[in-house]
Amino acid sequence: MRAGALVVCVAAAVLAACTQVPDTDLQPGDTPDPDTTEAGLWMHMDRMEGELRSSRQVVDDQALNDYLEQITCRLAPLYCGGIRIYVVEMPYFNATMAPNGMMEVWTGLLLRVENEAQLAFVLAHELEHYIKRHSLKRWVDLQNKSNAASAFSILTSAAGVGYAGYMGELVAMASLLSYSRDQEREADAAGAARLAKAGYDPRESARLWQALLEEKAVSKKREAWVFFSTHPGAGERIENLEAISRDTATPPEVTAVGRARMLAVLTPNWDDWLGDELTRGAFGESEVLFRRLQKSGNRPGLVHFYLGELYRKRGEEGDLERAIQSYGDALQEPHAPARVHRSLGQSFRRSGRSAEARAAYEDYLQAAPDAPDRAIVRFQIERLR
Numbered sequence: 573m574r575a576g577a578l579v580v581c582v583a584a585a586v587l588a589a590c591t592q593v594p595d596t597d598l599q600p601g602d603t604p605d606p607d608t609t610e611a612g613l614w615m616h617m618d619r620m621e622g623e624l625r626s627s628r629q630v631v632d633d634q635a636l637n638d639y640l641e642q643i644t645c646r647l648a649p650l651y652c653g654g655i656r657i658y659v660v661e662m663p664y665f666n667a668t669m670a671p672n673g674m675m676e677v678w679t680g681l682l683l684r685v686e687n688e689a690q691l692a693f694v695l696a697h698e699l700e701h702y703i704k705r706h707s708l709k710r711w712v713d714l715q716n717k718s719n720a721a722s723a724f725s726i727l728t729s730a731a732g733v734g735y736a737g738y739m740g741e742l743v744a745m746a747s748l749l750s751y752s753r754d755q756e757r758e759a760d761a762a763g764a765a766r767l768a769k770a771g772y773d774p775r776e777s778a779r780l781w782q783a784l785l786e787e788k789a790v791s792k793k794r795e796a797w798v799f800f801s802t803h804p805g806a807g808e809r810i811e812n813l814e815a816i817s818r819d820t821a822t823p824p825e826v827t828a829v830g831r832a833r834m835l836a837v838l839t840p841n842w843d844d845w846l847g848d849e850l851t852r853g854a855f856g857e858s859e860v861l862f863r864r865l866q867k868s869g870n871r872p873g874l875v876h877f878y879l880g881e882l883y884r885k886r887g888e889e890g891d892l893e894r895a896i897q898s899y900g901d902a903l904q905e906p907h908a909p910a911r912v913h914r915s916l917g918q919s920f921r922r923s924g925r926s927a928e929a930r931a932a933y934e935d936y937l938q939a940a941p942d943a944p945d946r947a948i949v950r951f952q953i954e955r956l957r
Contacts, residue, residue, distance in 0.1 A: 696766040876905060
């Protein structure tokens with residue numbers, strides 16, 4: 573179902589008969605009565621889930637999916653049997669929880685969380701929206717206060733901010749079913765309590781948000797921060813999370829952050845995810861992120877390489893020398909990909925340092941003897957003689 577069809581379906585559903593929202597939380601194993609508005613909303617989400625399931629954007633990594641399922645079941649053991657988790661290859665920070673039990677976690681989020689407690693907080697927050705039927709309450713509120721024309725306006729506006737295809741549909745639905753500030757506060761508070769009950773340190777929630785704000789502060793793209801578009805103001809959010817963390821009944825021994833286990837599962841994907849991050853062209857945001865990853869000390873050779881790639885692609889004044897420095901730093905660390913030599917050669921060539929460019933290209937061919945671009949690199953070497 574493409575975005576235009578989604579608009580029509582949702583607009584039609586807004587005109588459907590309105591029913592009362594259940595006063596209770598969603599209970600494990602609950603399904604809505606067929607003739608209710610809730611059942612109609614589930615139906616639309618089922619259709620979107622069917623399309624997502626067959627999408628090429630879904631990451632096929634069983635270990636990663638098992639890991640996310642383990643965290644979800646740790647947070648909400650009675651509900652995990654009815655939740656389906658999809659890792660979506662999108663280089664943006666976002667996670668969503670549909671009322672039918674479909675959970676999406678975008679790879680941009682997985683690249684940005686620094687430990688398992690931060691990841692678990694986002695999942696706990698989305699679980700609370702799901703359990704408390706927040707999207708249904710928003711849906712019925714829209715029915716009661718508006719009509720199909722206004723729903724159409726909301727959706728077409730959301731779909732017009734720069735996204736395409738399935739991503740546009742997700743942004744449209746997020747805009748239509750965006751939660752109120754009170755619902756966000758409720759999900760934060762209940763999520764923090766759920767986090768602590770599962771043994772995680774709730775203080776990591778505010779730390780994650782602060783790190784995201786450092787990126788957002790240099791953002792030039794409105795559409796890059798869909799997660800922020802449906803949440804309270806940044807300063808208020810951090811203050812609320814810090815207060816919630818202080819007030820959450822947390823035993824002194826509950827300080828787990830789970831960094832080592834998380835990195836063991838996620839870092840095999842970092843090469844792909846760092847490359848995807850650069851495709852956004854949001855170099856200021858990516859530089860903040862890469863610098864933060866450098867400080868973490870994990871896979872330093874790979875992170876230095878991608879920071880060099882960022883400078884080489886951005887091409888601002890001084891970036892060429894910054895790229896050369898970053899590539900040199902990468903070569904001093906483990907996990908530096910062989911192609912760092914090729915990028916270093918390209919940078920030396922652009923700066924007129926022919927002898928160093930030749931040497932870097934030769935190092936690349938030695939490090940990657942079966943490289944598919946071997947003939948091209950050999951041609952460049954001959955041209956530099």
